[in-house]
Amino acid sequence: MGRRDIPEINAGSMADIAFLLLIFFLVTTTMDTDTGLIRKLPPVVDEITDPPPIKQRNIFEILVNANDQLLVEGEYMQVTDLREAAKVFIASEPGNPSMPEFKDTEIEGLGVVQVSKQIISLQNDNGTSYEMYIKVQNELVAAYNELRNEFAQQKFNKPYTELVQKSGSSDAIKMKMKAVKKFYPQRISEAEPKKTGGAE
Numbered sequence: 001m002g003r004r005d006i007p008e009i010n011a012g013s014m015a016d017i018a019f020l021l022l023i024f025f026l027v028t029t030t031m032d033t034d035t036g037l038i039r040k041l042p043p044v045v046d047e048i049t050d051p052p053p054i055k056q057r058n059i060f061e062i063l064v065n066a067n068d069q070l071l072v073e074g075e076y077m078q079v080t081d082l083r084e085a086a087k088v089f090i091a092s093e094p095g096n097p098s099m100p101e102f103k104d105t106e107i108e109g110l111g112v113v114q115v116s117k118q119i120i121s122l123q124n125d126n127g128t129s130y131e132m133y134i135k136v137q138n139e140l141v142a143a144y145n146e147l148r149n150e151f152a153q154q155k156f157n158k159p160y161t162e163l164v165q166k167s168g169s170s171d172a173i174k175m176k177m178k179a180v181k182k183f184y185p186q187r188i189s190e191a192e193p194k195k196t197g198g199a200e
Contacts, residue, residue, distance in 0.1 A: 057100060062120065102117065103115060118187060148181070
């Protein structure tokens with residue numbers, strides 16, 4: 001009795017099937033997109049000059065260590081309390097020696113007003129998690145936005161966010177937006193991350 005020939009599998013269409021599967025996975029797979037923060041970087045300068053001295057009372061210092069702990073003005077603070085603390089500093093009243101200085105500033109639509117010289121200084125550790133970094137940034141930006149909303153509502157009967165949404169509608173809206181931003185300028189200074197302490 002002779003051996004039966006083993007039938008061969010027709011592999012001619014295997015390449016087509018593999019190609020179709022490849023196309024299917026390419027089309028249906030979602031790619032992770034990088035997330036980040038929108039920041040306008042300062043222009044490149046030809047000559048490096050020493051910055052003017054800034055008085056310590058004008059600086060709101062925030063340190064984030066490798067354990068994602070906040071040290072705000074030398075004291076530990078929860079990230080949930082950062083927004084209110086920043087708002088108190090940014091919106092401080094003139095004449096308080098422990099708060100930022102003020103300067104007379106001409107603002108279109110408001111005249112000459114006193115504007116705080118406040119600066120928020122943020123220093124992260126090399127080991128600070130990206131999640132905590134984003135949380136701190138969100139709280140600081142929210143502090144500015146809430147103050148801008150309150151100020152715009154008081155001066156122009158509309159919150160700042162509404163002015164932003166209608167910014168392309170008229171020059172008057174743009175003028176109001178500019179006035180609010182000039183009264184509460186967003187000044188967040190970030191130092192290069194370094195080893196500040198915390199977990200090894």
